[in-house]
Amino acid sequence: MLSFTHIPLRIRGWHRAGPGRGIVVAGALPPPNNGMTVYCDLLLRLLRERGIAHRHVDMSDHRAVSTIGQVDAVNVALGLRFWLAATFAIVRRPRCYYAPIAQNRVGLVRDAVPLMLCRALRVPRIVHLHGSQFRDWMAGSGRMTQAIARTSLRGATGVVLHETLRNRLEPHIPEADVRVIENAVGDPGPVLREATFPVTVLFLSLVSKNKGAAVFIDAASGFEHDRRVRFVLCGELRPPGFLEAHPPRAVRYVGPAHTPAQRRLLMAEADMFVLPSLNEGQPLAILEAMAAGLPVISTTVGAIPATVTHEMGGLLVEPGDTDALRAAIRRLVDDPALRMKMGAFNRRVYESRFRPERLLTDFMACVDEATS
Numbered sequence: 001m002l003s004f005t006h007i008p009l010r011i012r013g014w015h016r017a018g019p020g021r022g023i024v025v026a027g028a029l030p031p032p033n034n035g036m037t038v039y040c041d042l043l044l045r046l047l048r049e050r051g052i053a054h055r056h057v058d059m060s061d062h063r064a065v066s067t068i069g070q071v072d073a074v075n076v077a078l079g080l081r082f083w084l085a086a087t088f089a090i091v092r093r094p095r096c097y098y099a100p101i102a103q104n105r106v107g108l109v110r111d112a113v114p115l116m117l118c119r120a121l122r123v124p125r126i127v128h129l130h131g132s133q134f135r136d137w138m139a140g141s142g143r144m145t146q147a148i149a150r151t152s153l154r155g156a157t158g159v160v161l162h163e164t165l166r167n168r169l170e171p172h173i174p175e176a177d178v179r180v181i182e183n184a185v186g187d188p189g190p191v192l193r194e195a196t197f198p199v200t201v202l203f204l205s206l207v208s209k210n211k212g213a214a215v216f217i218d219a220a221s222g223f224e225h226d227r228r229v230r231f232v233l234c235g236e237l238r239p240p241g242f243l244e245a246h247p248p249r250a251v252r253y254v255g256p257a258h259t260p261a262q263r264r265l266l267m268a269e270a271d272m273f274v275l276p277s278l279n280e281g282q283p284l285a286i287l288e289a290m291a292a293g294l295p296v297i298s299t300t301v302g303a304i305p306a307t308v309t310h311e312m313g314g315l316l317v318e319p320g321d322t323d324a325l326r327a328a329i330r331r332l333v334d335d336p337a338l339r340m341k342m343g344a345f346n347r348r349v350y351e352s353r354f355r356p357e358r359l360l361t362d363f364m365a366c367v368d369e370a371t372s
Contacts, residue, residue, distance in 0.1 A: 021053050021094070021095060022052070022053030022054045022055055022094055022095055023047070023052070023053065023054045023055070023094060023095055023096055023097075023098060023367060024054070024055050024057060024086070024089045024090065024094045024096070024097045024098065025040065025043060025044060025047070025054055025055070025056050025057070025098050025099075026056075026057040026059060026082075026086060026097065026098065026099035026100075026111075026114065027039075027040030027043075027044075027056070027057075027058075027059060027098075027099065027100055028040060028058070028059045028060040028061065029041050029044075029058065029060045030258075031062055031258055032062070032063075032064065032065045032236060032256075033256075033257070033258070033263075034065065034206065035130045035131075035183070035281065035283070035284050036100045036130050037060070038185075038284050039100075039128075039130065039183065039284070040100070042184065042185070042186065042356060042359070043359070043360075043363065044056055046356055046357075046359065046360040046363075047360075050360060052364070053095075055089050055094065057082065057085045057086045057089055057114075058082075058085070059078065059082045059110070060078075061074070061075065061078055064236065064238075064240075065206060065236050065238050068104070068107070069102075069104035069105075069106050069107060070106070071106055075106070079109075079110045082110060083110075083113050083114065086113075086114035086117070087114070087117060090114060090117050090118055090121060090123055091117075091121070093121065093123060094123060095124070095367070095371055096123065096124040096125065096126055096367055096370055096371050097114065097115070097118045097123050097124070097125050097126070098125075098126040098127075098128065098367075099111055099114065099115070099125075099126075099127055099128070100127070100128045100129075100130055101127045101128065101129055101134065101153075101169075103129075103131055103133055103134050103137050104137075105141070105145050108145065108148060108149060109148060111127075111152070112148045112149070112151070112152035113152075115127070115152040115153065115156065116151060116152050119151075119152070119154070119155060119156075124157070124370045124371045125155070125156040125157065125370075126156065126157045126158075126159060126366060126367065126370050127153060127156050127157070127158055127159065127169075127173070128158075128159040128181075129158065129159065129160050129161075129165070129168060129169055129281070130161065130281050131279075131280070131281040131302075132161075132165050132168055132279060132280060132281045132301070132302040132303070133168075133279055134168050134169060135167070135168045135169065135170060138172070149172050150172055153169070153172040153173055154172065156173060156177070157173075157177055157178075157179060157366065157369070157370040158173040158177055158178040158179070159178070159179050159180070159181050159366060160178055160179075160180055160181075160281075161180070161181070161182055161183055161281045161282035161302075161303050162180060162182060162281075162282055162302075162303035162306050162307075163180055163306070164302075164303055164306055165180075165281065165302065165303060166178050166180065179362075179366045179369070180362075181359065181362045181363055181366060182282060182303075182353065182354065182358075182359075182362070183282045183284055183287055183354065183359070184287070184354045184355060184356045184358060184359035185284055185287045185288050185291055185350075185354060185356075186260070186291075186356060187291055187350075187355060187356075188264045188267065188268070188288070188291055188292055190293060190347060191267070191268045191292050191293050193271065193293070193340065193343070195336030195337065195339065195340055196336075197227075197228045197229075198227065198228055198229055198230050199228060199229045199230070199271045199272065199332075199333045199336075199339075200229075200230055200232060200269060200270045200271045200272075201220070201229060201230070201231045201232065201270070201271070201272055201274055201329060201333075202232050202234070202266060202267070202269075202270035202272070202273050202274065202289075202294075203216045203231070203232070203233045203234065203235070203273075203274050203275065204234045204235060204257065204263065204266055204267070204273070204275075204285050204288075204289075205235050205275055205277075205283065205285050206235050206236055206238055207233060207234075207235040207236065207237045207238065207242055207243075207253075208237075208238040208242065209242075209278070210277065210278050210279065211235075211275065211276075211277050211278075212275065212276030212277050212278055212299065212319065212320075213233065213235075213242065213246070214246045215276045215319075215320060215321075215322050215325055216231075216233065216251070216274055216276055216325070217233070217246050217247075217248050217249075217250075217251055218246075218322045219274075219276075219322050219325040219326040219329060220248070220249075220250040220251045221249055221250050222326045222330075223250055223326075223329075223330075223333075224249060224250040226333075228333060229329075229333050230252065231248075231250055231251040231252065232251070232252055232254060232266070232270070233248060233251045233252065233253045233254070234253075234254050234255070234256065234257050234266055235256055235257070236256040254266075263288060264288075264292070267288060267289060267292035267294060268292060270289075270292075270294055271294070271339060272294055272295045272296070272297060272329070272332050272339060273285070273286070273289035273294045273295070273296050273297070274296075274297045274298070274325070274329065275296070275297075275298045275299075276297070276298065276299050276317070276319065276320075276325050277298065277299055277301055277302075277304070277319065278299070278301065278319045278320060279301050279302060279319070280299075280301050280302035280303070280304055281302050281303060282302065282303040282304070282307055283298075283304070286298060286304065286307060286308060287307070287350065287354045289346070290307075290308075290313065290346035290347065290349060290350040290354065291347070291350040291354065292347075293343040293344060293346060293347040294343050294346065295313065295314045295315075295332055295338075295339050295342035295343050295346065296308045296313060296314035296315075296342075296346060297314055297315050297316075297317070297325065297328045297329060297332070298314065298316055298317075299316060299317055299318065299319040300316050300317070300318060300319070301319055304316065308346075309345070309349070312342065312345050313342050313345045313346040313349060314342055314346070315328040315331065315332070
């Protein structure tokens with residue numbers, strides 16, 4: 001018999017302010033670890049530390065990533081409880097309502113109901129796009145999905161991850177109403193490395209086709225007999241049988257990293273970070289690698305080219321190009337000094353652009369503008 005006793009109804013009270021004065025933050029918390037859950041967790045921590053009035057409406061589903069966008073009994077129960085919690089918070093007339101916006105139909109319907117209520121009650125809305133595919137996905141969606149997006153997003157303030165993504169919420173939110181807030185990650189502290197062998201090449205993300213895991217595995221096969229290098233694959237499998245379709249002959253799969261401490265340890269033990277995604281926004285895993293002082297090899301999609309400086313902080317290749325990825329990895333394996341130089345450059349970029357304090361400053365500036 002299916003039990004829903006593990007599904008919490010979380011309508012957390014106002015922090016440091018009376019009803020109606022704070023920010024409602026709708027979002028899920030890890031696990032699983034993905035851009036939206038990790039970002040929400042960091043944002044809530046920053047608001048608490050700064051003493052900014054807020055209320056968290058939790059939409060967490062702590063099951064596997066494969067359940068995202070699926071219609072099942074648990075997701076229905078979670079959606080109903082989320083609507084109840086969001087309604088309770090919105091009718092108290094908060095300063096504004098902030099929520100990530102999903103890029104699948106089930107998630108969009110879940111997100112749209114509170115947004116429509118905010119619109120009816122004239123509560124300012126801020127919607128955050130963590131990816132880059134919303135516009136393309138909407139263009140291929142049916143009339144009903146487009147109508148839901150049009151009705152719920154009209155008049156809202158949009159947030160994207162970089163200037164190059166500012167038009168990704170059109171036509172529902174015009175560029176003039178879109179603000180840029182780049183991602184941020186906590187500081188693991190500088191990592192001291194030595195230019196020695198073997199060189200550890202780390203993939204740390206969702207192990208899926210979209211994240212380029214198959215390309216990573218294929219590229220690693222060219223080093224099968226090279227004892228100077230070892231490949232580590234870390235993350236949740238999507239689908240669960242992914243490695244059966246893409247056997248990792250030259251790659252060691254270590255499973256998912258469920259905690260920040262596990263991720264920091266993997267980054268500290270690596271010599272370079274590789275994420276050959278086919279499409280992206282601004283991956284938190286890349287920012288974590290930069291914070292750890294790692295050179296990054298990735299692809300020319302989303303905001304990655306504006307995040308990783310080609311030939312300075314890493315190397316960028318076209319998505320799906322296994323030969324180019326293999327050549328980029330070989331170049332950094334063969335040049336320890338270049339690895340160290342690129343890693344140091346990325347650490348400086350992290351310190352100047354991607355610290356949590358900057359994220360909170362940008363977020364509160366967006367709130368002030370949306371509520372003025």
